[in-house]
Amino acid sequence: MIAGAGVGGLAAAVGLADAGFAVSVIERAPQVTEIGAGIQLTPNATAALARLGLLDRVAAVAVEPRAMVIRNGRSGHEILRMPLGSTVARRFGRPWLVVHRADLIAALAAAVAATPAIKITLGTTVEAFALNPEGVTVSLVTGRERREETAAALIGADGLWSMVRRGAGDARAPVVSGRTAWRTTIPSESLPPELAGLDSGLWLGPDAHLVHYPIRRGSACNIVAVVRDETAVTIKPSEAGGSSWSGVGDPEVLIRRFERWAAPARALIEQPATWLTWRLADRPPLTAWGRGAQTLLGDAAHPMLPFLAQGAAMAIEDAVVLTQAMAAQPGNLPAALRAYEAIRRPRTARVQKEARINSLAYHLAGPAALARDVVLQTRGPAGLLSRYRWLYGWRPD
Numbered sequence: 001m002i003a004g005a006g007v008g009g010l011a012a013a014v015g016l017a018d019a020g021f022a023v024s025v026i027e028r029a030p031q032v033t034e035i036g037a038g039i040q041l042t043p044n045a046t047a048a049l050a051r052l053g054l055l056d057r058v059a060a061v062a063v064e065p066r067a068m069v070i071r072n073g074r075s076g077h078e079i080l081r082m083p084l085g086s087t088v089a090r091r092f093g094r095p096w097l098v099v100h101r102a103d104l105i106a107a108l109a110a111a112v113a114a115t116p117a118i119k120i121t122l123g124t125t126v127e128a129f130a131l132n133p134e135g136v137t138v139s140l141v142t143g144r145e146r147r148e149e150t151a152a153a154l155i156g157a158d159g160l161w162s163m164v165r166r167g168a169g170d171a172r173a174p175v176v177s178g179r180t181a182w183r184t185t186i187p188s189e190s191l192p193p194e195l196a197g198l199d200s201g202l203w204l205g206p207d208a209h210l211v212h213y214p215i216r217r218g219s220a221c222n223i224v225a226v227v228r229d230e231t232a233v234t235i236k237p238s239e240a241g242g243s244s245w246s247g248v249g250d251p252e253v254l255i256r257r258f259e260r261w262a263a264p265a266r267a268l269i270e271q272p273a274t275w276l277t278w279r280l281a282d283r284p285p286l287t288a289w290g291r292g293a294q295t296l297l298g299d300a301a302h303p304m305l306p307f308l309a310q311g312a313a314m315a316i317e318d319a320v321v322l323t324q325a326m327a328a329q330p331g332n333l334p335a336a337l338r339a340y341e342a343i344r345r346p347r348t349a350r351v352q353k354e355a356r357i358n359s360l361a362y363h364l365a366g367p368a369a370l371a372r373d374v375v376l377q378t379r380g381p382a383g384l385l386s387r388y389r390w391l392y393g394w395r396p397d
C-alpha cells in the first residue's frame with residue numbers, strides 16, 4: 001500500500017506493479033492533480049523515469065530547454081550560459097526536461113490507469129497504521145466512513161506533512177526557511193523579447209532569485225520568484241494539503257521586492273498573473289525512515305528546499321531503488337525496505353544539505369555576491385556540470 005498519489009507515489013506504484021507486486025494507492029484528494037506550475041527534471045530524474053518505463057510519456061509533454069542563462073538580477077548582465085539540450089543529453093545520456101506539473105502528473109496517472117495491478121482509491125486518508133507479523137494494518141478514512149485494511153508493506157509517499165512519518169514516531173514540525181516561493185505561468189507571447197525562446201533563466205539578487213523556463217511545448221512560461229521574507233505574504237494552509245503551506249500572494253508586494261531589478265526581470269514580475277505562494281520548509285536528514293514493513297519515500301522522507309530543483313527527482317529515484325530492493329527480497333519485505341533506506345539515505349541527505357547551501361549562495365549581496373559570480377564565471381559551463389556530476393550523473397543499477 002502506498003499513501004499518497006504525488007509524483008513519488010505514482011512512480012513507485014508503476015515500478016512495483018511492473019516488478020509483480022499488487023499495489024494499492026490511497027490518495028486523500030478527490031482527484032490526482034497538481035498545481036499550475038512547472039517542474040525541472042534533471043538528467044538523474046529522467047534516467048529514473050526511463051528505468052520505470054515512463055520517460056517517453058513524460059518527454060512527449062515536456063520541453064528540452066537549450067540553455068540555462070544565469071544573470072545578475074540587478075544589472076541584468078549575463079554571468080554564465082550553461083548549454084542544456086544536446087550538450088547535457090550527450091554528457092549524461094539522458095535529457096534535462098522542463099514540464100508543466102499537471103502534464104507530468106497526468107502522464108504518470110495514465111501509466112497507473114493502464115496497469116491492472118494498481119488500484120487507486122481517491123478521497124481517502126491514511127490515518128494511522130500498526131505493524132503486525134504479516135505486514136501492516138492501515139486505518140483509512142473516506143468521508144465519515146472508517147475502515148481497516150491490511151497490506152504486506154506501507155510506503156508513506158504522503159509529502160512534507162506525512163502522516164506515515166508521524167505514525168512512525170517522528171512528530172517534529174518542518175523547519176521554516178524564511179523564504180517564500182511565488183509561482184505563476186504566463187503565455188509565452190507575454191515574455192519580454194530578450195527572454196523569448198527556449199532558454200531557461202536564473203536571476204540572482206540580494207535576498208531573492210527568479211527562475212523561468214518554457215513549458216507546454218514553448219507556448220507558456222513558468223515563473224518562480226523566491227524571496228527571503230515571510231511576513232509580507234498571508235499564509236493559509238493549503239486546501240489540497242500536499243507538500244507545503246500555500247496561499248495567494250499580493251502582486252504589489254512582489255513588484256516592490258523586485259523594483260530595483262533589471263528591466264526584463266521586472267517585466268516578468270509585473271505580468272498580470274495570479275501568483276501562488278509557498279512558504280518553503282525542509283527537514284534535517286532523518287536517521288531512520290521506518291520500521292518493520294513500513295518506509296517513507298519522496299518529501300515524506302527527505303523534504304528539501306527547491307534550490308537544486310531535486311525534490312521530485314529524488315522521489316522518482318527513490319521509486320526505482322525501492323522497486324529494485326523489494327524485487328530482490330519479495331519474501332522479506334522489512335529487510336528489503338531497510339536495504340532501500342540504506343542506499344537512499346546518504347544521497348538524499350547530501351541533496352538536502354546542498355539545497356540549503358544554495359539557498360544562501362543564491363541570495364547573497366555586495367562583495368559576497370560578486371565573489372559568487374566570479375566563482376561561477378571561473379568554473380564556466382563545463383565546470384558547473386562537472387561540479388554536479390555526482391547529482392545529474394546518477395544511474396539506476
Ligand SMILES: Cc1cc2nc3c(=O)[nH]c(=O)nc-3n(C[C@H](O)[C@H](O)[C@H](O)COP(=O)(O)OP(=O)(O)OC[C@H]3O[C@@H](n4cnc5c(N)ncnc54)[C@H](O)[C@@H]3O)c2cc1C
Nearest residue numbers: 004006007008028040126158159243298299309311312313
Ligand atoms: C517552489 C518549488 C519548486 C520546485 N521545483 C522543483 C523542480 O524543479 N524539480 C524537482 O524535482 N522538484 C521541485 N520541487 C519539489 C517537488 O515539488 C516535491 O519534492 C515533489 O512534488 C514531492 O513529491 P512527493 O510525491 O514526495 O509528495 P507530494 O507531491 O507532496 O505528494 C504527496 C501526496 O500525498 C497525499 N497525502 C498527504 N497525506 C495523505 C494521507 N494521510 N493519506 C493519503 N494521501 C495523503 C497528498 O494529497 C499528495 O497528493 C519544487 C518545490 C517547490 C515548493
